[in-house]
Amino acid sequence: MDRIAQIHQMLEKNPKDNFLRHALALEYIKTGDDSTARELFEAILNEFPDYVGSYYHLAKLLERTGETEKAIQWYEKGMDVAKKAGDRHAYSELQGAYEDLTT
Secondary structure, eight states, rough: OOOOHHHHHHHHOOOTTHHHHHHHHHHHHTTTTHHHHHHHHHHHHHHHOOOOOHHHHHHHHHTTTHHHHHHHHHHHHHHHHHHHTTTTHHHHHHHHHHHHHHH
């Protein structure tokens, strides 16, 4: 069974497990299915905006697909959430990617 199928199987038991949903999105990126990955990241962040880890990956995906303005918006949202959560590491990663994109 491939990793995507394994994660789907695990999600049947706990469909709102953000760690698994995030991992699934990353697997879809590996297969080149950016559309499905994007849907998963956006679903996570719309339902659980405090899930800091998905901001970076969604913004990177958008950056890679040429949606620069949307990427910037997600980086900014992520930095705000990371700052409020006191997550310096996530904030630093988001800020670095944001600055690379905007300077």
